[in-house]
Amino acid sequence: MSRPTRSTGAERPANGPHRGRRSVVGSVVGTLVGGVASGVLYWMPVWVPMLLLWQVVDRGLRPARAEAERLAGEEQTVDARYSSARKSFERMQAEAKAWTDPVYRERVRRLRLAESAAAADSTRETAVSEQAQEPQAQDR
Numbered sequence: 751m752s753r754p755t756r757s758t759g760a761e762r763p764a765n766g767p768h769r770g771r772r773s774v775v776g777s778v779v780g781t782l783v784g785g786v787a788s789g790v791l792y793w794m795p796v797w798v799p800m801l802l803l804w805q806v807v808d809r810g811l812r813p814a815r816a817e818a819e820r821l822a823g824e825e826q827t828v829d830a831r832y833s834s835a836r837k838s839f840e841r842m843q844a845e846a847k848a849w850t851d852p853v854y855r856e857r858v859r860r861l862r863l864a865e866s867a868a869a870a871d872s873t874r875e876t877a878v879s880e881q882a883q884e885p886q887a888q889d890r
Contacts, residue, residue: 848854
C-alpha cells in the first residue's frame with residue numbers, strides 16, 4: 751500500500767487560466783526580497799553607525815545638555831551656600847583654637863563676671879528707683 755502524497759502546488763498543470771503566473775510572481779517576489787536583502791546588507795556599514803550615533807545624541811547628549819543647563823542655574827545657589835558654610839567653619843575653628851588658650855579662657859571668665867555684676871547693679875538701681883517713686887505715689 752502506498753501512501754498518498756501531498757501536493758505542493760508545483761505539480762499543477764501548465765494549462766488553464768493561471769498558466770505560468772506562479773513562476774513569474776515567485777521570481778518577481780524572490781528578486782524583490784533578494785534585492786532588498788542584498789541592499790540592506792550592502793548599506794549595513796553605513797546605517798548601523800548612524801543608528802548608534804542617533805542613540806548617543808538622542809538618549810545621551812540631549813539629557814546631558816539639559817542637566818548641564820540645570821546645574822548652571824544651581825551654581826550660584828551652591829556657591830552662596832558654600833561660602834556661608836566656609837565662613838561659619840572658619841569662625842568655629844578659630845573659636846575652638848581660642849578655647850585651647852588658657853589666657854583667652856580667663857579673659858572670657860572675667861568678662862562674664864563683669865557683665866553679670868553690671869546686670870546685678872542695674873537691677874539694684876532699678877529696684878531702688880522704683881522704691882523711691884512709690885512713697886510719692888502714696889502721698890497723692
